Amino acid sequence: MLTDAACRQAKPGPSNRKLFDSGGLYLMVLTSGTKSWRWKYSFRGREKTLTLGLYPEVSLRDARMARDEARLQLVGGVDPAAEKRVVKVGRTRQPTDSFEQLARAWHEARKSSWSPRYGKQVLERLENHAFGLLGPSRVGEITAPMVLEVVRRVEAQDKLNMARKVRMHISEVFVWAIASGLATTDPAAMISRAMKSATTHRRPAAITIESARAVLQQTEAREGASATVLLASRLLALTAARPAMVCQADKREFIGLDGPEPLWHVPAARMKLTRDKQRDATHDFLIPLSRQAAATVQAALAIAPQTPWLFAGIGDRRKPISDSTLSKLYRIAGLEGVHVPHGWRSSFSTIMNEQCAIQDRIDDRKIIDLMLAHAQPGVEPIYNRAAYLPRRRQIAQAWADMLMQGLPPPESLIA
Numbered sequence: 001m002l003t004d005a006a007c008r009q010a011k012p013g014p015s016n017r018k019l020f021d022s023g024g025l026y027l028m029v030l031t032s033g034t035k036s037w038r039w040k041y042s043f044r045g046r047e048k049t050l051t052l053g054l055y056p057e058v059s060l061r062d063a064r065m066a067r068d069e070a071r072l073q074l075v076g077g078v079d080p081a082a083e084k085r086v087v088k089v090g091r092t093r094q095p096t097d098s099f100e101q102l103a104r105a106w107h108e109a110r111k112s113s114w115s116p117r118y119g120k121q122v123l124e125r126l127e128n129h130a131f132g133l134l135g136p137s138r139v140g141e142i143t144a145p146m147v148l149e150v151v152r153r154v155e156a157q158d159k160l161n162m163a164r165k166v167r168m169h170i171s172e173v174f175v176w177a178i179a180s181g182l183a184t185t186d187p188a189a190m191i192s193r194a195m196k197s198a199t200t201h202r203r204p205a206a207i208t209i210e211s212a213r214a215v216l217q218q219t220e221a222r223e224g225a226s227a228t229v230l231l232a233s234r235l236l237a238l239t240a241a242r243p244a245m246v247c248q249a250d251k252r253e254f255i256g257l258d259g260p261e262p263l264w265h266v267p268a269a270r271m272k273l274t275r276d277k278q279r280d281a282t283h284d285f286l287i288p289l290s291r292q293a294a295a296t297v298q299a300a301l302a303i304a305p306q307t308p309w310l311f312a313g314i315g316d317r318r319k320p321i322s323d324s325t326l327s328k329l330y331r332i333a334g335l336e337g338v339h340v341p342h343g344w345r346s347s348f349s350t351i352m353n354e355q356c357a358i359q360d361r362i363d364d365r366k367i368i369d370l371m372l373a374h375a376q377p378g379v380e381p382i383y384n385r386a387a388y389l390p391r392r393r394q395i396a397q398a399w400a401d402m403l404m405q406g407l408p409p410p411e412s413l414i415a
Helices: 004-009 060-075 080-093 099-113 116-129 144-155 160-179 189-194 209-220 227-239 243-247 291-303 323-332 343-359 364-371 380-387 389-403 410-414
Strands: 017-020 025-029 035-043 046-055 263-266 285-288
Touching: 025 060, 035 060, 035 080, 046 060, 046 080, 060 080, 060 160, 099 116, 099 160, 116 144, 116 160, 144 160, 144 189, 160 189, 209 227, 209 343, 209 389, 227 243, 227 291, 227 323, 227 343, 227 389, 227 410, 243 323, 285 389, 291 389, 291 410, 343 364, 343 389, 364 389
Parallel strands: none
Antiparallel strands: 017 025, 025 035, 035 046, 263 285
C-alpha cells in the first residue's frame, strides 16, 4: 500500500508508470510530472478505469474514500464512470442543481436498467406529483416537511399506494445525489413513518363459475360498447392473462387459429419479468387457446384495422387500447367493487383449483400456477410450461366450456 511520502517523492520517468495502492487503486505518474489517481474495476465483464483526481489536490486518503464510494455504486449495479459523466454534465448544464434537473439526470442514468414502461411510469409520477412543489428548489434546501407536503397532497386524493411510490422515487433521487456528492441527507427517508399506511386489499373478483359467467353477461350487455373492447374483455376472461398482455397483443403472436392446437406466443419482452429475462427468448410464454378463445381472436382479427395490434385504440388506432379502457367498461357495467379486469386471474385460479380438489388432481395446482405465468425461481418452470402444454390445454378448454355456457359466439359482439 502507498504512503503520502511515496506519492510525494514519486518522480516522472521516460514512460508513464503506475504506483499501486490496494483494491485496484493506483497513482499514475505521467512523464510530464502530473500525478493522477485512477481506479481499475470490472463492469459487466469489461475492464474499465475511473479517474479520481490529481495528486496532491486529492490526497491518498481522499482517493481511497473515492474508490470506496465508487465500489458501492458498482455493488448497486451502477457503472461509476458513466455516473461520473452524468453528474459532470449535470453540473455543467444545470448549475442550480434543482430537484427537477437532478431527478431527470437520475432518471436518465437509471432508465437503461428498467423496462420502457416502468421508466415512463417513474418519470410521470415525479412530473405529476413532485416537480410542482419540489422542482425549482435546490436539493440542499429541501427539507422533510417539504417532501411530506408532496405526499400529503397525493394521500388527499386517496392514492395511498401512489403516495408511497412517489416518496420512494424522491428518496432514490436523494440517495443518488448523496453518492454523487450533490447532497448530504435524504429528507424523503425521514417521513416514511409519518405517512398513512396503504391498506393492501385483493382486487375484487367473481369466485364462482356462476358469478363469473354473470360478469361477462353484464359487461357484454352494455349498449354502445365498442366491439374491440368487448372482444378484448372476453379474451381476457378466457385466458386469465394480465390485462396489459391482452391489450397490447400483436396479431403475429397468434398461431394455428384454424387448427386443433391454437397458440398465443407471447415474447419475453412483454412478460412481467426482470430486464435480463425479457431479453432471453427462453422466457417466451406459450398460452394454449381454447376453441372459444381462438374464435374470439379470429373475430377480433376480422374487424382489426391495418395495424400490428389485435385491439387497436378507439381514438388513435396507431396505439393499442389501454388497461383503463377495460376498467372503464367494467365500472360502467356496474361492476365496481364486484369484479375488475385483473380479477379474471383470481377467478380462474379459485374456480379451477376448486375443480382440482373435486377431481382429486392435486398435481394440477402447479400447472394452474404455471398458466398464470407467476414468476418462479430456476429454469425448471420454463421447461415445465412446455412439458405440461397438453394438460394446460385441457384445463384451458375446461375453463372455457364452463365460463361460456349459455353465452353467444364472439361474432355477436361485433354488431
